[in-house]
Amino acid sequence: MIRQSDSYNKILQKYDDLPKQQKKIADYIIQHFDEVVFLSITRLSNVLEVSEATIVRFAQNLGHKGFPELKKDLVKYYRDYLTPGERMKRSIEALPDDPFNFAQIVESEIQLLKSAVSTIDRGSLMRAVDAILKANNVYIFGNGGNECLANHLTFRLARFKLKVVQQSVSGKNLFEKLLSINKDDLIIDYHFYKSTIDFRRLMNVAEDKGVSVLLITDSILPPLIKKASIVLHAERGPAGRFHSQVVPIAINNAIINGVAGKLGDKAVLALSELNQMRKKFYYIDFADKSVQGEI
């Protein structure tokens, strides 16, 4: 039999030889791993109604020097196997590094998406949608690797006949673009990783003019997010060599979905109008199928 050395298996291996009270301790730990990692020996003793001395002996029977060492072991196990971040890291690292294995890449994208679910908060999403619908003009900023995100959202929102402008400029040109923005407008900015000069300029101008800012970021550092009116947190994860844009795109989809939902019939109307125009002037339907509604 393979000797397993994590604390769970350590307990299992010794279990049969343990006396009554210590079995009680083992049972509780196994069943309440995620509580025990936060308990002191005193509190654990109270919860279990087993003396502290016996708990120390239990730890020593398992091969530890004392209780703190046992707890360290439990925490290690907990963090290695039971924590969301670690589990995701593991599942990504576990994949062999074959750059042509599409399944692998997709698997890691899926892990990212799954972990993203818990970092996005419904309230912020609703406020984001409201802000977009309320705004006179929406200016969407995204530079470099984020231009595609800005472009994506701009294109989709424009299809709902919202007044949306994509701004992918930096340096001095940024100032020119910012001149015409006023407080009934909304700025959407995609900004990851850390602050840039442009970002700080943008935030300062927005603050000055009283313009709301919807920030989509993976940063949770106060200096970055403090000035934004709404923050949507897009965890891009510890993806090995490069950061995937899958999660931000999913957030865009959520926004688009929300806007479509709030617009209701109006959204459908805008789209069918578009389809009419396409049919008339541009698209050729050589596949002999009628044009179908698509946002």
Add this chain to the structure above:
Amino acid sequence: MIRQSDSYNKILQKYDDLPKQQKKIADYIIQHFDEVVFLSITRLSNVLEVSEATIVRFAQNLGHKGFPELKKDLVKYYRDYLTPGERMKRSIEALPDDPFNFAQIVESEIQLLKSAVSTIDRGSLMRAVDAILKANNVYIFGNGGNECLANHLTFRLARFKLKVVQQSVSGKNLFEKLLSINKDDLIIDYHFYKSTIDFRRLMNVAEDKGVSVLLITDSILPPLIKKASIVLHAERGPAGRFHSQVVPIAINNAIINGVAGKLGDKAVLALSELNQMRKKFYYIDFADKSVQGEI
């Protein structure tokens, strides 16, 4: 503004009024929640290189009696929001068919990705990567809703110092762009749903000049895909009201990954060069951490 009383928001609210060392504590806690919940004040003090006394003061400034109380609060937040079980529970609690239910949207994206795995074929992916690396110039076409895809791939490939140009034009302008393309180049085109006039023009010119075309599409209709040298099939699925770009982005990632893999050290070199430049001329690193490699 609604008073948020969890420890994360407590920190955010007080953040601006905190002195230097205490900001450092706040930053660390926010970024390393799942470590801090397991640290004693002594170890935290060592990690942060901030005295224990200051950590106690930080806790008191946040309204706690002392450090143990702060930690209890952090643990509560951690267990409420960051633990796998709780996260799951929270995402399930949401209502069905709710446009603000991010979990649901993500779930459908995941389904799309899963089904995409089976439609992409490894051989085509490898040929695509080879074609990109072999090409003199790469011209990437994507209009309308696909512009973001073209942009995404262009940006990433450019970072490897490949000669890549994004072409998001239509109508007569398209012809001008096509004039300078020759048979050592590669055309990449994102084209979904059905053929357009522009698409057919592009394919005809490519055929005329003997230029290879990598087509990324969800169509399997012969007229569309017949003329392309390589086809990557991106199933966007029967997604309700609109088509998600998550799958095409994942395909982009696969291509980027493949190119990076083939380039090997050269890719790393190009990236670190970029980071050097950034460090020197553009980025401000207010978090006092060095810029890390990122594609």
Add this chain to the structure above:
DNA sequence: ATTTAAATGAAATAAAACTTTCAAGTGAAA
């Protein structure tokens, strides 16, 4: 029933984790 070895908890002891004090350092206002 008696013996004996093992297990246990109460209490004493030791070791940490945590808090307070105080003197020195910092930086903004006078």
Add this chain to the structure above:
DNA sequence: TTTCACTTGAAAGTTTTATTTCATTTAAAT
């Protein structure tokens, strides 16, 4: 430049946590 309020770390002091000792209980073997 000086003042003053504020921040900080070192070190002393306090509280909590963990360990050991020891007397008692338990239970298996005789």
